[in-house]
Amino acid sequence: MSMYKKERTPISHQALFVEKPAHPEDIGGSVSVKINGKDLIVPMGTTILEACRMMGYHVPTLCHHEDLCIAGVCRVCVVEVDGMKPLQASCSFPIMAPISIKTSSPKVRKARQNVIDLLISEHKGECYSCVRNNNCELQSLSKEYGVESYPYGHRTETKHKIDNTSYSIVREMDKCVHCLRCVRTCIDLQEVGVLEAVGRGDETHVGTFMEKMMSDVVCINCGQCINRCPTGALHANDPRDMIWEAIDNPQKHVIIQTAPSPRAAIGEEFGLEPGTSLTGEMNTAMRKIGFDRVFDTNFAADLTILEEGTELLLRLYKKLVLNDENVQVPQFTSCCPGWVKFVEHFYPEIIPNLSTTKSPQQMFGAVLKTYYSEKSGIKPEDIVTVAVMPCSAKKYECNRPEMNSSGYKDIDFGLTTRELAQMIRESGIYLPELEKSEFDDPFGDASGAGLIFGATGGVMEAALRTVLELVTGKKIENLFENMDIKEVRGFEGIKTLQIPVTEVGEVPEILKHLVPDWNWLKGATIKVAVAHGTANAKKIIKNIKEGGEFAGYHFIEVMACPGGCIGGGGQPIPTNEKIRSQRAKAIYSEEKILNERKSHDNPKIKKIYSEFLTEGPCGHLSHKLLHTHYTVRGREFVN
Amino acid sequence: MTEKIRKRDGLIIFSEYEKFSGLKKALSLSQDDILFELKSSNLKGRGGAGFPISTKWMLTAAAQSSEKYVVCNADEGEPGTFKDRVLLKEMPYLIFEGMIIAGYTIGAKKGIVYLRGEYNYLVNPLNEFLDEMKNENLLGENILGKDFSFEIEIFSGHGAYVCGEETALLESLEGQRGEARNRPPFPVNRGYKGFPTTVNNVESLSTVPHIIMKGGSWYSQFGTEKSKGTKLISVSGDCEKPGVYEIEWGTSIYDLLELVKAENTKAVQVGGASGVCVNKSQFDRTIAYEDLSTGGSIMIFNESRNMLAILKNFMEFFVEESCGQCTPCRIGNQKLLAFVEKIIQNEQTFSELNKIKELAETMKIASKCGLGQSSPNPFLSILENFKEEIFDSNSRGKYEHV
């Protein structure tokens, strides 16, 4: 059972939704349904749409999205139900008694045609200049229904100004078809509540709180709304032009780093099945495009694990041994900028629980413009750092004013998977057919621990592999078969794991100056939890505040996006649970065959601590370059 | 103005009635007896949709739930309707009795009156009346010593037309934006806060005590084959005696016009903005569910009126009052209005006319709620029944000022 199908907290706009029973069988067995003359037995409560799909009948949809609760507002999926005069929206009609349905009668086709014509009449469509050209659900519908003219007109005038004030998300409401997927994503799936339906009648539109611009609302930039928008009404703020400019400038040394998730998904942009990893091909493509260096963000992920893992051990030591009142446990991960901003807006009181460790993207930026700059002799002002991320929030993150610990803007541009695919297309490259190549040194061959950061639970698994080895002195493969910590994998909304520490080992060299011994951990049980999707994170925070079970936990991973980064707001569209699980599978199977699967064993990591960060994890230089601080922001507005 | 000349005599609702007698009798009956009487009365919903009251109550009674609700729909938003106001002002006991009997029958402990925002001035008197009922143990714990408790709350509505639609009303009650829900599930299974709820019109509820007193078969002697009993109608427009009347179902438009002293009548809009408009040749049609159905609004237009102007008015109303969630209603009404404006400019073509009629048909079957499903009614009926006036180039001259 996936996270969002579970009980929904009642929030505004419930008007739009029919709650489906979690287990249709609970409300009483099966029921027979006749679709286009053929019989089928389905569990009670199955929607007509689901039943049609089971039988292989295609019913077009627009406002429906597998991840979201049901709206039934676009009226594209209407079908004829015997004995009912009005047509019924198949997405929202639960079958509770035997019924007979026609999915494509003349009446149905005419109505759908009219509904589509109406949608098109209001949509300021300019397909050739739209980010979603060729991947637009309205475009597909118009093709499916053979739209050849505009019987009800076609809007060309501008009604809403384009809002590109946010670093992450651009809203072009003239392209909105009012499916309310973004509203349902923001309010129900993510429980953030920036977008809402406002106005009545012909004034109805999707707006923000008090019609503020996107830069001024409590948006966490997760971009989940973009992923679910059927048209080009929502898209990411695209820095391609500036990146091309940098590439074309011979003065500039343009570096691109790539996160683990884009490689597992970019193939979808080129028509491949979800779950096809194109790591090597992507490296080649980025070089062909003209990037001077292609680095693996997984290196920085390994670095994050050492810093964050050390921070965790230090926190526990200070709290449990030194009884330091100022130290807060559980420690929450901080590598997801959507989650960080969520905390800053809605739960500033838990900022002390957020790990101060920067995200891999930002760590890498600081390292590139210092360590790498020194090593390579290229001046930091000549280095342009681009980060390919599955994420729209990373664009905001790199523009946070404090992210300049190298003395320069640590990361210049955040680029989404979709935008990189676009650059590849523009370069005349067909990605799937390229030869493979490796990442550049000095940061190549990162560990598998960094790779699995892409899926929910990955950071936790990577951290545990390191922390448990550092503490027990034992090989992780003796604790978990094949090193796989299965308990923290998968798409359950909240996952937990409790690990008893029966024996402790010697404190390893790099941590010796921080803690004298591990004896205080002997006999303890390390409790960790993993949440994905901010709605699930909210549950954990509430539980902690009520003094519930999670208050006694030690380390909690949160990713703002459902599924973790593989389901990020910068990933190829569409997304749904099946696609996310295929991407996750790609990551885990690529990881399995790597030689090095623990962050602390990555030789490049050992090297950077011996050459550069010589005080070890959480040392002074680490603090300056690899750690950060947070800002209390308003609950309604940005401040 | 209308109050003074309002008729206050009628066959059933406006007939002699001893306050609370229906309630007292109902509480001595079994739930099955009550349902039986309602079934034999054939009382159908007076809010417009005409769903049998007995069936609605039976379904709510049968739904398994720890909590159930009775909601009285006093939103009375249909343009030209004011008959519920008369009941609220002058005979609140009938409404409350009806609600308590409903609660008793379906197993609910709480009733809510969703009162149209404009009727806010009635909140205090209604609450005072409820207090009196409590003092007399007609409300509250163990009503009249029976093992049955019930309370009633008055909720002040938010003033959008669509909030009269029962599921939008429930949303509004729950503090959400007034937007229609998907149906099914129907309120009888998942209503207020997700609990089984019966939503009934003021008039439907007010009829129940009379049926209890005099019996379902007595009630069903009035009216027509398919429309039993009487109907309160609010008559407005070009006539000498506008006001609220209790008429027997089956009354013809012709008789009605005579009753209210209307002369030179050109058109009658039956059922408010979302109803249909008939011309002279149709005045022998009757007010009945099976013919011209109405929630209570009758608007009379005499020869001096301009049908295009009237139609434009109706369509502007729907463009504004659509809740805006579903495509056919949100955009469709705008297109219908734009077409009316086109006719006014005399720029319409016949192929456009046919296409737009097809759109109106789509709106009727594909809209999510009754608003969008019925908003094409005035459009289609006025264009059809007054086509000479509207499209005849000879008579057009008169309307250029529109």
Ligand SMILES: Cc1cc2nc3c(=O)[nH]c(=O)nc-3n(C[C@H](O)[C@H](O)[C@H](O)COP(=O)(O)O)c2cc1C
């Ligand atoms: C747009 C719209 C507005 C409505 N307004 C009212 C109203 O003001 N009062 C009312 O009683 N019913 C109204 N209804 C009908 C209700 O949805 C519902 O059918 C009724 O309250 C059921 O009660 P009844 O069965 O006693 O008629 C409206 C329906 C629609 C579609």
Ligand code: SF4
């Ligand atoms: S028909 Fe109109 S009022 Fe009803 S749900 Fe659709 S948009 Fe809202």
